Amino acid sequence: MSRFVLFLLGTLTLVGCSSNQSQSTSQGPGADAVLHEVGGLIQMYSGEAGKGPKKVADLTKYQNGYPLGFQAVQSGEVVVVWGAKIGGEGEAASGPTNVIAYEKKTPTEGGWVLFQNTTTKQMSASDFASAPKAQ
Numbered sequence: 540m541s542r543f544v545l546f547l548l549g550t551l552t553l554v555g556c557s558s559n560q561s562q563s564t565s566q567g568p569g570a571d572a573v574l575h576e577v578g579g580l581i582q583m584y585s586g587e588a589g590k591g592p593k594k595v596a597d598l599t600k601y602q603n604g605y606p607l608g609f610q611a612v613q614s615g616e617v618v619v620v621w622g623a624k625i626g627g628e629g630e631a632a633s634g635p636t637n638v639i640a641y642e643k644k645t646p647t648e649g650g651w652v653l654f655q656n657t658t659t660k661q662m663s664a665s666d667f668a669s670a671p672k673a674q
Contacts (some may be wrong), residue, residue, distance in 0.1 A: 558595045568607060570642055570651040571659040576608025577617050577640045582625040591624035591673075616643055623655065623673030631657045637673040 583601045584592045592598055595613050602609035609615040619640045626634050634656040642650035649663040655673050662670065 540562070544599050571661075573607050573611045573617065573642055574642075574651055574653040574659045575657070576605040577612055577619065578608075578625060578653050579605045580612070581619070581623075581639065582631060582657070585624035586627050591622045592619070594623050612640075617641065618643055618645075620673045625655055625657060631655075635671075635673070637671045638667070639673040641667065 550587045551632055566674050580598045580601050581592060583604070584597055588597075590597045598609060598612060608617070612619055615637065617640055623637070623639050625631055625639065634654075636654045636656055636658075641652040644650045645652060645662065645664065645667050649661070649667065651659055651661050652667065652670070
């Protein structure tokens with residue numbers, strides 16, 4: 540009987556471990572990681588053009604380096620404040636804390652936002668409404 544109990548406990552342990560692994564691998568990158576890629580796209584364009592992108596097509600050149608960010612912007616899952624730029628690597632960290640991109644759901648449900656200083660933050664819909672937007 541004790542062998543059966545050990546077998547049963549061992550089986551349950553393996554089942555529990557395998558279900559945890561499948562959950563963690565199915566989630567993929569978070570919204571903040573995608574927004575960091577969007578920031579990279581905007582920063583690359585801004586660095587070369589000296590101004591912010593005005594449309595998705597402006598970011599096409601950089602899609603291979605930031606595929607998740609480009610796909611999110613192209614699909615509309617992430618909204619960009621068109622025309623706003625992000626400074627170069629030395630300038631970005633001290634840049635303004637104005638919203639430059641955000642998850643589509645953020646204005647109504649809250650969600651992740653990207654600031655011009657390349658930081659991300661999760662905001663409620665009311666916080667987002669009062670947050671300064673990039674221009």
